Amino acid sequence: xxxxxxxxxxxLVIMVIAGLCxxxxxxxxxxxxxxxxxxxxxxxxxxxxPSAESFEEVxxxxxxxxxxxxRGIAADGSACGYAFSVTAKGFGGDVALTVGLDQGKITGVRxxxxxxxxxxxxxxxxxxxxxxxxxxxxxxxxxxxxxTNDSEISxxxxxxxxxxxxxxxxxxxxxxxxxxxx
Amino acid sequence: xxxxxxxxxxxxxxxxxxxxxxxxxxxxxxxxxxVQNGLGMGLATAFVLVCSNFVISLIxxxxxxxxxxxxxxxxxxxxxxxxxxxxxxxxxDLASSLGLFIPLIVVNCIIFARAEAFASKNGPLxxxxxGLGMGLxxxxxxxxxxxxxxxxxxxxxxxxxxLGPNYPGALLFVLAPGGYxxxxxxxxxxxxxxxxxxxRRKGAEGSVA
Numbered sequence: 169x170x171x172x173x174x175x176x177x178x179x180l181v182i183m184v185i186a187g188l189c190x191x192x193x194x195x196x197x198x199x200x201x202x203x204x205x206x207x208x209x210x211x212x213x214x215x216x217x218p219s220a221e222s223f224e225e226v227x228x229x230x231x232x233x234x235x236x237x238x239r240g241i242a243a244d245g246s247a248c249g250y251a252f253s254v255t256a257k258g259f260g261g262d263v264a265l266t267v268g269l270d271q272g273k274i275t276g277v278r279x280x281x282x283x284x285x286x287x288x289x290x291x292x293x294x295x296x297x298x299x300x301x302x303x304x305x306x307x308x309x310x311x312x313x314x315x316t317n318d319s320e321i322s323x324x325x326x327x328x329x330x331x332x333x334x335x336x337x338x339x340x341x342x343x344x345x346x347x348x349x350x
Numbered sequence: 351x352x353x354x355x356x357x358x359x360x361x362x363x364x365x366x367x368x369x370x371x372x373x374x375x376x377x378x379x380x381x382x383x384x385v386q387n388g389l390g391m392g393l394a395t396a397f398v399l400v401c402s403n404f405v406i407s408l409i410x411x412x413x414x415x416x417x418x419x420x421x422x423x424x425x426x427x428x429x430x431x432x433x434x435x436x437x438x439x440x441x442x443d444l445a446s447s448l449g450l451f452i453p454l455i456v457v458n459c460i461i462f463a464r465a466e467a468f469a470s471k472n473g474p475l476x477x478x479x480x481g482l483g484m485g486l487x488x489x490x491x492x493x494x495x496x497x498x499x500x501x502x503x504x505x506x507x508x509x510x511x512x513l514g515p516n517y518p519g520a521l522l523f524v525l526a527p528g529g530y531x532x533x534x535x536x537x538x539x540x541x542x543x544x545x546x547x548x549x550r551r552k553g554a555e556g557s558v559a
Binding site: 174175178179182183186189190193194196197200201204208285288325326 | 383409412413414416417420421424425427428431432435436438439440442519521524525
């Protein structure tokens with residue numbers, strides 16, 4: 169009996185100390201982590217909508233995979249397009265995208281966190297792929313043999329699922345914006 | 351000090367966790383698709399291993415042997431979580447490149463195996479040496495495997511093209527089967543070299559005696 173009490177108490181001490189350490193670390197790091205997250209999102213919005221000086225959030229309705237929308241405001245105070253964050257269903261899980269639009273034209277696309285296969289789908293995060301979207305509009309399609317016209321995107325070699333997922337997500341944003349904003 | 355050095359080298363070569371102890375196979379197969387990932391996982395594991403070995407060695411006489419397993423797991427999981435939170439808060443660049451691997455460390459059996467087999471029986475200094483050796487041994491193994499896979503699979507090393515832009519790539523090596531094949535072949539090579547070195551050392555000792 170005494171043995172059980174001793175073992176339980178010692179384990180309890182270890183658990184309590186571990187819990188206190190976790191609690192203390194969480195309290196100390198909570199705000200910095202939230203700030204980092206905000207800064208990262210802000211940086212992604214700036215990257216896809218370079219003409220915007222600041223952003224204000226826009227409420228969304230029935231937006232599917234689109235999570236957030238911000239209206240870009242240029243240095244002179246005029247509106248200059250929108251920045252959307254949208255989630256695509258990739259090959260290895262969710263792919264976070266930020267898409268910038270101005271009057272129905274894509275001003276930029278950036279890939280955030282993803283878990284695509286390194287060396288294959290992960291190439292979506294390289295400019296060779298996401299750079300293709302800039303300046304395009306309408307409904308985009310993926311071409312495995314390389315883009316032949318303005319509404320086509322060259323697929324990443326051996327990563328058709330990822331290429332399609334990203335393109336479909338961008339199409340969703342284009343369709344949503346066309347229906348609701350313009 | 352000689353002891354410290356022996357314990358350290360033991361983990362890198364003689365008891366290399368991947369090729370000799372065959373521990374931590376899950377991260378070994380999963381993350382070695384590129385050198386950057388292999389190296390990152392190895393270093394993150396080494397860091398947690400050193401810290402957890404040190405703490406477990408310090409509390410080894412306090413922890414009753416009947417409940418040592420839950421106690422060690424709590425210590426390791428706490429460490430991993432604290433490291434992850436601190437990295438996310440203060441080293442965001444490092445966190446974005448290693449972030450994926452940190453939670454995986456909890457389930458890496460190397461950490462637990464060294465806590466059980468070494469840190470619970472040895473002093474803090476030796477345990478740190480063991481953690482360093484094992485951690486760097488693991489890093490070395492992952493780097494070798496991922497270098498082979500990245501080079502054959504994508505024709506690059508650390509993301510820099512080595513075999514030229516016309517290299518077609520071998521998808522097999524980037525995907526899971528290539529991981530098994532590479533691991534097997536590198537393990538064979540490692541053990542063949544070790545065997546040769548061992549027999550040569552024995553031969554040298556024999557001639558002296």
